[in-house]
Amino acid sequence: MAGPTVPNEPETQYAILGFEDLDGWAExxxxxxxxxxxxxCADLDEPDWASLCALAHDATDARQFFELFFRPMMITDxxxxxxxxxxxxxxxxSPVRTGRYRYPxxxxxxxxxxxxxWLTRRDILTSGVMEGRGLEIAWVDDPVELFFLQVQGSGRVRFPDGRVIRVGYGGANGQNYRSIGQxxxxxxxxxxxxxxxDVIKNWVRRNPTDGQELxxxxxxxVFFREVSQVPADQGPLGAMNRSITPMRSIAVDPAFTPLGAPVWVEKDGRDPLRRLMIAQDTGSAIKGAQRADVFIGTGDQAxxxxxxxxxxxxxxxxxPIQRAYAFLPEALQ
Known part of the structure; x- marks a missing residue:
């Protein structure tokens, strides 16, 4: 879990930066x-990460901790x-199938x-392979919302009696993710x-036959598991089986970025973001050294x-310092 698998791709490049190179770091x-x-960090069992985790729990100056024991590494592919x-x-x-709640x-x-x-989405939903096996965690009333629940990887389900269960990522069929927006x-x-x-959801609902094909x-x-033991005031479980934090947790490609690692994010666009975040999640659409998904929070506004x-x-x-330099070509070390 603690170390990335270095891809066998010649275009992958590594460069060590200084903290002064990180836009907005001091703020x-x-x-x-x-x-x-x-x-x-306690789940990172390799020696260098384990040592840093012990130090992290004793650190009183957070900025000094990161600057002293880490080096910023730019990874591009x-x-x-x-x-x-x-x-x-x-x-x-609903916990049971009804006329309204019929999508498992x-x-x-x-x-x-x-x-x-394994089987494709179409095969899973049309071949009958899942039926009669007790694999249903709950039933929902909207196949489009269920599709996007799979895209998000976790969520809550509110039953008619007001009870709420939480579901988290439980695995996937191993097929390639293909964007329906694209x-x-x-x-x-x-x-x-x-x-x-919202545009995609509305189009599918207006075009039910073509929408299903889309x-x-x-x-x-994506399959799920019930994780209702997670308190309501905490975020959903990420890939590290720990609650993730709004605007501080990101999903990454672990082939390039080790889960649990701090990541400095410089997101541009309409709402620029300059923030130190932690790689605590993954996603089937998150592929590449410079690809990240920012966890915003829970609910419709998020x-x-x-x-x-x-x-x-x-x-x-x-x-970690020694790990960072180990990625560089011998001549640059």
Whole structure:
């Protein structure tokens, strides 16, 4: 978990920066970032990370802690940087199937673990392979909201009696993620700047037959598990099985960025962001060295804000000092 797998791609490049190269570094709330780092650093079991975690719990000057024990590393892979946002949605549902609640949230069947990749989204939902096996966690009333729950990876389901359960990422079918927003653009339905989650949802609802086919365009399918033990005042569980924090946790590609690592985010666009965040989550659409998903929070307002984020910028991973220099070519060490 603690170290990235270095991709065998010749275009992947590593460069060590100085903290003075990080735009806005001095103005950030480093103590807030340190608190989030402490939430998951105990799960990093490699010696250098474990030592830093012990030091983190004793640190009284957060900025000094990061500057003393880490080095900013810029990792690029030839792809354009991209920041998006995600949130924890809340769906209307039921513990049993009814006339209104007829779209199941599934847990992962054992054969999906064993066979990679497994069936496509279309096959999972139309072949009957999931039926009669007790894999349903809950039933919801809107297949479009269920699709976007899978995109987000976690959420809450509110039952008619007011009870709320929480579901978290439980695995995926191993098929490639394909963006239905990009597919609408490819078809000429919308221009890139017009596409948002709300626009896609409304189009699918207005065009139920074509809308179902559009959802099938994405072969990737996410399964869930119930995680209702997480207190309501805490964020949903991320890939490290710990609660994530609004505006301090990001989802990354662990092939480049180790889970648990601090990451300096310089997001441009309409609402620029300069903040030290912690890589505590992953996502099927989050692929690349300069690709990150910012966790915004829970509920509709967070969802609207997350849906507007599609911005350039850069992310710089803070690596333990010896680990950072180990990535560099011998001549530069």
């Amino acid at each position: 950030d709330d480093h103590a807030a970032a340190l608190e989030v780092f402490r939430n998951t 030839g792809q354009e940087p991209l920041f998006t946002g995600y949130f924890e949605p809340e769906l209307s549902g 949230i599934y847990s992962m069947p054992p054969e999906a673990h064993a066979q990679r990749p 597919e609408l653009v490819r078809r000429g339905v919308y221009q890139p700047h017009q596409v948002s989650a 959802l099938f365009h994405n072969d990737s399918y 969802g609207r804000k997350a849906g507007r984020i599609k911005d350039p910028g850069r992310m710089v991973v803070l690596m």
